[in-house]
Amino acid sequence: MIIAVDANGGDYAPRELVKGAVEAAEEYKVDIALVGRKTILDMLVRHYASRPSFTIIEASQTIEPNEHPVQAIRSKPDSSIVVGTKLVRDSIASAFVSAGNTGAILTAAFLNLKKMEGIQRPALCGLIHVNAANPVLLIDAGANVDCQPSFLVQFAQLGTIFAKGFLGINSPRVGLLSNGEEEIKGNLLTRDSYQLLKKTELNFIGNVEGQEMLKGKADVIVTDGFTGNIVLKTMEGFGDTFQNLLGVGQVFRVDHQLQGPALAHYVELGSTVKRMDYKEYGGACLLGINGNIVIAHGRSQAKAIKNAIHLAHRAAHLTPIEAIKNGYHLSN
């Protein structure tokens, strides 16, 4: 299984991308194809890797963060995003990881990999780790800002199939993100979606509020991509705040000022904050297209990239596209 990694995309490309890829290859024994400028990548791989055995696929163009997605994809056929999605299309790579322009990745994925049969809108599935033993899947985490109720039902179906494979949950609980638990709560979109979700075969547990989402009340949380994106980024902001605060405090552990239960408590705090850190979960999976795509955060450094590659590897292994297609067609 080969994972293609966009070495041109993201705020810290190409260096941190190469570092993350090298770390992932060594830690998870994944075969990686770096997609980018060969000359520079060859040099970076020689610098960072102990065994410079990386495949490098040439992609001479870079799509910048603020470029218009459709125009960029059309005008830059040799961009890492176009080349990477085509590697998946041609079954050369089992997944493509990119920290580049999200809109451009989505556009290239739709164009080159196509939507799965019957799917109206592919969606981003983000992972939330806070209090729950398992991560909670949040879908849509940002692909579709304006949604219809039928889209949310499909998000619930895709999320359920992904949770079964990826998390190994038999009958994933599906919750609808809303401003109140009661069936009558919500906006026009969620109230109509509620009525449709009730009629499905899914394990729909009703509305879930913001604070309940963090407690693992549902395994799959369904929402429109606008709300989902804002919620994920708000959580990321909290993660940053506490990372900074706890980072300052790491010295106390080193100084041995903390011992016994105080140290244990400090470690517990640290691990909670770590679970909230986007660098740990690495990225979001695009579901509903014919290929595995993981979109990493634009400001990903080596650690986040390493984890995004790990996520892509696990997703491709545990929820191969054929399984999602079959699951989707069985549930309809």
Add this chain to the structure above:
Amino acid sequence: MIIAVDANGGDYAPRELVKGAVEAAEEYKVDIALVGRKTILDMLVRHYASRPSFTIIEASQTIEPNEHPVQAIRSKPDSSIVVGTKLVRDSIASAFVSAGNTGAILTAAFLNLKKMEGIQRPALCGLIHVNAANPVLLIDAGANVDCQPSFLVQFAQLGTIFAKGFLGINSPRVGLLSNGEEEIKGNLLTRDSYQLLKKTELNFIGNVEGQEMLKGKADVIVTDGFTGNIVLKTMEGFGDTFQNLLGVGQVFRVDHQLQGPALAHYVELGSTVKRMDYKEYGGACLLGINGNIVIAHGRSQAKAIKNAIHLAHRAAHLTPIEAIKNGYHLSN
């Protein structure tokens, strides 16, 4: 200045309401009128207050959390929510604080206090305290789940006037909560709202993302009530998580296991978590009606109620309704 407090509403009514009111009266020298069942309240006041000098206004009925707002208001004319809003209408109380059924409070406020002239939809203004020196105002925090762009412009105007008075900021920066910074990012509602906000006299700084909101990038964050409610509750969930974690750790301070910089760091962590705690900020202010209403969290206990009363007192003092009306009409 008299603040009316709903003693029938909320998960811990009436005991915690009375306790909170007693604490607020003593700490902030506020005159309070408790609205509820006189016999019980007399007894509780005698029990908790050192000087039992509370005014008690009889309200024999309680609107339950899951009652339909409009039906409840109609069928329970002697409910604390109806009686309390009428005290404000009749200029007996300067503000009304309730932890009861939010929908019923909004309905009673609209019926009894009426919308301000020209305002399409009154909105809830929540306070976010995370990293910023000043709290950030989030409007709408849950009154209007489905919005039009023109509503969001009015939320921005109301929020600006409130920020000037309540926070003492000369030219409050207004941000539009969205899934990206660029003007083209957002859903249909926010993209259209962006165009309208650009044309106003407000200090509009553009789109603000979830993580930026926590960093105090804007003083007033405008959003629809569905998104605003979910974002506030998600933050509340984080606050709870860290409260629990740090609560466990308080023993270390008492045990003097922490000293010097380790203790200082621990205190800093604690104060950050405290700023995130809904019990500290107490509630949300309803803006755009002819009277001051503060809606407290349903699970408020004494401390949250005390802070909600303090908020109502400051809001009524710093942003009297006439000032909001004048500000609104000047800006149009």
